[in-house]
Amino acid sequence: MTNHITTPAPFHRPWHDYLKFSTDHKVIGIQYLLMSFCFFLVAGLLAMIIRAELLTPQLDVVDRSLYNGLFTLHGTIMIFLWIFPANVGLANYLIPLMIGARDVAFPILNAIAFWLMPVVGVLLIGSFFLPTGTAQAGWWSYPPVSIQNPSGNFINGEFLWLLAVAISGVSSIMGGVNFVTTIWKLRAPGLTLLKMPVYVWTILSAQILQLFCLPALTGGAVMLLFDLSFGTTFFDPFNQGNPIIYQHLFWFYSHPAVYVMALPAFGVFSEILPVFARKPLFGYKTVAISSFLIAIQGTFVWVHHMFTSATPNWMRMFFMASTMLIAVPTGIKVLAWTATVWRGSLRLKTPMLFCLGGIIMFLFAGITGIMLASAPFDLHVNNTYFVVGHFHYVVFGTVTMAIYGAIYFWFPKMTGRMYNEAWGKLHFVLTFIGANLNFFPMHPIGLQGMLRRISSYDPQYTNWNVVASLGAFLLGMSTLPFIANLVASAFQGQRVGNNPWNSLGLEWTIPSPPPEENFVVIPTITKEPYGYDRPTDLTAEVTT
Amino acid sequence: MESGNHLPSPSPVEEQEPDNLGFGFPVFLLSESVVFLSFFITYTILRLTHKPWFPPGVDGLDVTRGAINTVVLVTSSGAIILAERALHRGQIRLFRLLWLATISLGIVFLFGQAAEWAGMPFGLDAGSVGGTFFLLTGFHGLHVFTGVCLLLYMYWRSLQPHNFDRGHEGVTAIALFWHFVDVIWIILFILLYLWPVN
Ligand code: HEM
Ligand SMILES: [Cu+2]
Secondary structure, eight states: OOOOOOSSOSOOOOGGGGGSOOOOHHHHHHHHHHHHHHHHHHHHHHHHHHHHHTTSSSOOSSOHHHHHHHHHHHHHIIIIIIIHHHHHHHHHHHHHHHHTOSSOSOHHHHHHHHHHHHHHHHHHHHGGGSTTOBOOSTTTTOTTGGGOOTTOOSSOHHHHHHHHHHHHHHHHHHHHHHHHHHHHHOOOTTOOGGGSOHHHHHHHHHHHHHHHHHHHHHHHHHHHHHHHHSOOOTTOTTTTOOHHHHHHHHHHHHHHHHHHHHHHHHHHHHHHHHHHHTSOOTTHHHHHHHHHHHHHHHTTOGGGGOTTSSOOHHHHHHHHHHHHHTHHHHHHHHHHHHHHHTTOOOOOOHHHHHHHHHHHHHHHHHHHHHHHHSHHHHHHHTTBHHHHHHHHIIIIIIIIHHHHHHHHHHHHHHHSBOOOHHHHHHHHHHHHHHHHHHHTTHHHHHHTTOBSSOSSOOGGGHHHHHHHHHHHHHHHHHHHHHHHHHHHHHHHSOBOOSOTTOOOOGGGGSOSSOOTTSOSSOEEEOSOSOOTTSGGGGGOOOOO | OOOSSEEEOSSOGGGSOOOHHHHHHHHHHHHHHHHHHHHHHHHHHHHHHOSSOSOTTOOSOOHHHHHHHHHHHHHHHHHHHHHHHHHHTTOHHHHHHHHHHHHHHHHHHHHHHHHHHHTOSSOTTSHHHHHHHHHHHHHHHHHHHHHHHHHHHHHHHHTOHHHHTTOOHHHHHHHHHHHHHHHHHHHHIIIIIISOOO
């Protein structure tokens, strides 16, 4: 039995529709994806300048303060304008389709939340053109460094940085309220919590984290802004203030933020693996609920970023233990994925490749993460490239790979057309090799003691740095086949039916691209997802 | 055919509007309270680690003034509860009256706070105490101000029956916001005014 080849897409939006204020969650989803990808390219470009500087031990490409600005903005843009909004874009597109809703709970709020993000981008990138330069205190913006204002100007890079972070916080809170309400109130009849796809579970968990933890960062950013510009001294150690409080507020959010980024990636893996292995997701309920456990546990580990911040020993012990416990629900997921692909008849299409690659890199990141969680080890490598290597295996190796996989997987749904498989595979190979060349060397040089955030280094570290830089340039190049493929395929790709992957997800039962309002009749859900072993299910009913 | 994951539903149950605002708004307020929590915690830690807390010559905030402000705000919260009840009983005129009372009390509170700020013996830059006092009361005052704006908007809507009759979900949300602001103030009052000076 073949899947339905439907009539050509019911409608095609002209490109300039994506520049307008729209309240359709599908348009907003694509707006988020396009915008965040542009910022990804910008931040990637900054990374390549950083890597060009680090190609040789000497300081020869940029000067020190520009270098500080480069890594500060690279990190900030990657986090706040690539990973977060790209995930939000995917979720925006997919959640209503996956839960059988016509739109999100608050469509106008959704649109406003999106249009705040370009403002954030303008503030951050615009700060390069300030006479005093961008923020230079790193993406964590620790005081007292961040509250120094040598130029004396009221409008300075740090000021714009804090404003940008606060605005992106407002946008994310709007998104959080919207997603949680949507998932809670708008599920189709019969779609109980334990019938929701894992992706929906991960978004729900991630957005609850967002709602509960992000305001702490906003509070910290407001106080920092006051310290910087209005003469208060909350975090000024020379004036009755306490900079450690800022670190707590920052990490109370920024650690959970890691899961806000990573949980959707786990969701993507859980959606894509069963389809290409033609097997049910192993231990669906456990995997679903473990997302929630990760979210809860994730709020009790933030001090593992502060083992060297005059943290008392009892606190170190507690947070060391709580961090290690996170390995349990995470391990459950990895086991479930492994069991899912185990002896499956794998179809190694591009989305599947990105998922497998992502999981492999995540395993590596998990191992270094557990190493870092042990305080005695962390005291040694803290602030070295080992840390940088670890989190790049997460944010790039895992999350960015998952986003790539997701884009390929749902591309036929979004456009009604198929991407080019050969180019997709080329993209995967370049990305996987580039990423490992780029980020693996950071571990050995970190162990040898090379500090992060430095623009020149001791010649003993040269070899590994050359490898890393070449990897970075390769990674930069790897985006070219991706862009070419998707742009060409969006316009000329082969037309496909509703469900080219033979997937059982609800989103595949409606036309591609989905019409306005998504469902003609809201479906009633009777079965759990992932029934890929039941032969009749291969012809998932089309309810339009 | 009895296959497929998702069966088309025979009866469109969907059409009844779910109460999104009734769920989403409390969620938002929970989230918002974490911002206040971050301020409260910062204040508490700073105050515990710095003695004396107040600058020389200042012994504490004006408790009487703070208490009056508290009474004003708590009363307004009561008024808004009564207003909601009146609305449920369909007594629109009484609703408007009580709603106006809430607005007035909110404005009285704002004036009270402005007067207190004007007479403060220390400024924003008076070490930790200045920063925390003005930030906490200012951020709360901003919420009262927002609340007053929302209240005024709803009052204006209530004057246009054709507008108002279609539904007043917003009323519950605004009332909830007002109670939230009230509770935050009570915590603030305890932390800032009643914490004994030593
Ligand atoms: C695409 C290739 C990438 C390259 C070549 C790259 C390279 C680098 C380099 C060289 C640094 C500076 C380290 C230092 O001097 O201390 C850095 C920092 C950082 N990167 Fe990346 N990166 C890449 C992708 C990403 C992605 C996808 C993210 C996603 C969130 C990311 C997030 C960060 C953050 C947050 C920092 C700041 C770390 C800190 O100092 O606290 N990077 N990266
Ligand atoms: Cu962490």
